[in-house]
């Protein structure tokens with residue numbers, strides 16, 4: 001499968017110009033929501049020659065798409081629930097995405113220790129044979145069984161009592177926000193008009209049909225209309241809110257399920273393998289995944305009916321996860337004091353009545369409302385490209401039926417490399433005034449766009465300095481985020497373009513003002529604006545702080 005790169009500049013263009021460019025203009029498609037689902041739809045539609053505008057009420061990936069376990073995986077859990085279609089599609093996508101964005105989507109060995117029941121171990125073994133088979137042999141290494149000694153060498157300190165051995169199998173890891181941003185930048189390079197902090201507050205209708213959206217610029221305050229032949233809702237757990245804007249009697253469509261992750265320092269374990277541990281108090285499986293030089297532990301899975309704008313991790317959520325880990329690593333004795341940060345995300349599960357959220361299918365649902373709005377609910381990060389394909393197929397079908405298209409272009413995103421990670425030569429960054437370890441980190445984080453970050457670092461000595469001494473991130477990334485990725489708030493820069501918020505115990509508070517001043521230099525903020533930005537930063541990042 002030859003994978004194409006984009007020859008044009010990979011950037012989200014100037015936000016003010018993008019807003020200017022979408023106001024009162026008609027597009028083929030208006031996509032509401034800039035998480036991974038909306039971003040994938042924007043790219044697929046643009047790649048098929050449709051004109052596209054995309055808006056997000058917050059920052060790109062501010063919702064669930066920055067709060068996942070960051071796995072591109074088939075989902076062994078779903079296989080155990082006989083969700084074969086979801087698992088097969090996800091395993092196929094795992095392979096496709098690794099080809100489209102090598103380095104951003106990367107193979108990782110996962111270790112699943114087995115305790116107690118020989119029957120259970122045999123059952124999981126059969127499941128893994130099926131997992132490899134459904135993947136069509138497209139894994140670097142099929143699963144294998146290992147004994148207690150090899151396991152002890154891979155994960156020192158793991159409980160040995162009643163241990164039968166372990167399975168090692170392959171899945172992929174990614175960075176969910178970066179994946180979303182790179183998909184958006186690919187869509188932008190093909191002509192999509194994209195803006196964050198632009199909230200849809202209503203629909204424009206003619207003869208009962210939706211012909212556009214009313215938008216409020218949450219930064220500038222301007223209100224405007226974006227017209228679209230098709231309006232697509234990709235708003236994750238917010239979908240019911242938008243459907244009720246369209247029709248106050250719309251039935252509930254998603255059932256939010258909260259999932260919490262903890263971040264702890266890597267040194268607390270000191271090993272780099274990913275684990276899938278069957279040691280939660282209720283028998284669920286919990287992931288321990290190396291992430292950004294730290295360790296990510298998750299997740300919980302509970303029904304949620306509070307504010308969907310700012311889900312919080314409770315002390316009870318944290319203690320559940322800590323107990324799960326301490327059950328597996330008795331000597332670790334992790335406590336709340338070990339937590340660097342927490343994050344809570346909401347799964348947009350397709351509503352299927354009551355029952356245990358862990359058993360609700362991860363399938364997506366695509367439908368049209370009476371006013372002609374196309375909506376998608378549910379799904380997974382891993383399958384975003386296929387979800388986008390199905391939505392775009394429907395959009396294209398409508399455009400052909402309405403005579404706006406004479407032929408139906410087919411999906412091409414399985415051949416479009418993703419952003420700076422599209423396969424291609426690695427740029428030479430040798431001349432930059434940055435240490436080799438920083439250059440390596442930039443290449444890992446931005447792919448080929450690392451060259452642009454390195455050029456910015458060479459502009460001023462201060463931009464080559466670390467943002468915080470304990471992390472490899474440099475100040476040039478903040479400038480890059482403003483100039484090329486539409487970062488417009490301090491949290492955009494510190495919580496999503498970089499992960500300083502999640503990787504520092506003070507959630508980046510100590511450097512917020514310094515970072516704000518760099519952004520002020522780029523964006524022309526005065527002192528009052530900087531103060532207001534710092535106050536908003538405090539409000540937003542408190543949700544990542546460890547609960548008292």
Ligand SMILES: Cc1cc2nc3c(=O)[nH]c(=O)nc-3n(C[C@H](O)[C@H](O)[C@H](O)COP(=O)(O)OP(=O)(O)OC[C@H]3O[C@@H](n4cnc5c(N)ncnc54)[C@H](O)[C@@H]3O)c2cc1C
Nearest residue numbers: 033035036037057063064065068069071200236259381382
């Ligand atoms: C704890 C947890 C772990 C997970 N782990 C994995 C995993 O490892 N692998 C995997 O494949 N999947 C995983 N998932 C699932 C995956 O993260 C989600 O399916 C996916 O991120 C959903 O993306 P989305 O774009 O549909 O929604 P979101 O990312 O929530 O995006 C919706 C967007 O719509 C915007 N929006 C809302 N209202 C408006 C409005 N009025 N106007 C404009 N914009 C609006 C929001 O601001 C938001 O950015 C996990 C989910 C959770 C909760």
